[in-house]
């Protein structure tokens with residue numbers, strides 16, 4: 001079967017269903033199925049089997065139904081690493097790479113040895129990525145969702161760092177107990193408020209786990225709780241890196257100012273210029 005004809009039928013179906021970038025998505029889906037590059041699809045360099053065509057058609061129909069691309073393929077790239085994603089986990093966002101960048105900025109020596117906690121690990125992108133960078137660090141990755149933890153474990157095995165990550169099912173809104181304080185805590189908690197939630201696109205609210213997005217009525221419940229509670233799990237001089245909503249900077253700074261245990265703190269903007277992450281250092 002002609003590869004280019006199949007690609008064009010995908011473009012038509014996606015356009016009919018108002019999917020933006022129909023050409024890009026059709027070529028990407030076909031390239032994924034055939035295990036070739038997008039340019040090879042567009043140059044019509046291969047022939048598709050009947051089975052390939054059927055699979056492509058099924059994928060295109062799912063995409064027309066607004067299912068996110070990453071759930072259809074089961075893959076998402078983060079920090080140039082390939083992660084498994086399922087509807088049990090949030091699709092990792094590029095903004096979250098800011099946490100990795102900032103950890104690398106403050107801990108420039110890859111030989112750094114310590115213990116890092118990730119609160120709300122989802123697909124495990126934060127501890128798994130950091131574990132590929134810091135070979136002497138041990139990690140604890142917790143999530144309330146057992147199904148998310150199963151995906152995170154798979155991702156840690158995919159990148160051969162499972163031996164250094166302990167996975168823990170726990171509710172970070174309850175009281176957490178650990179044997180020792182951590183050198184670093186990273187977290188990307190749910191921070192979407194109810195009003196914004198109602199305006200999110202169907203491919204987000206219809207498919208991604210609400211548990212991973214819903215930050216309560218004002219979106220600040222979990223951010224506020226974690227800012228206040230995580231300090232007791234950091235060693236003196238330990239660092240907290242937390243992703244926040246772009247409109248939460250003022251409230252985050254107010255909370256940090258009111259707490260006695262953070263000596264210094266700053267909010268970092270993402271590449272769109274929006275406040276996206278808070279970094280705080282515990283007093284020694």
Ligand SMILES: C[S@@+](CC[C@H](N)C(=O)[O-])C[C@H]1O[C@@H](n2cnc3c(N)ncnc32)[C@H](O)[C@@H]1O
Nearest residue numbers: 092120121122143144145171172173188189212
């Ligand atoms: C925004 S997602 C972040 C996932 C991943 N760290 C990332 O950046 O892609 C938040 C995660 O927190 C978890 N979560 C939500 N409420 C929780 C709670 N009370 N205790 C522990 N984990 C929770 C969700 O299951 C979800 O995996």
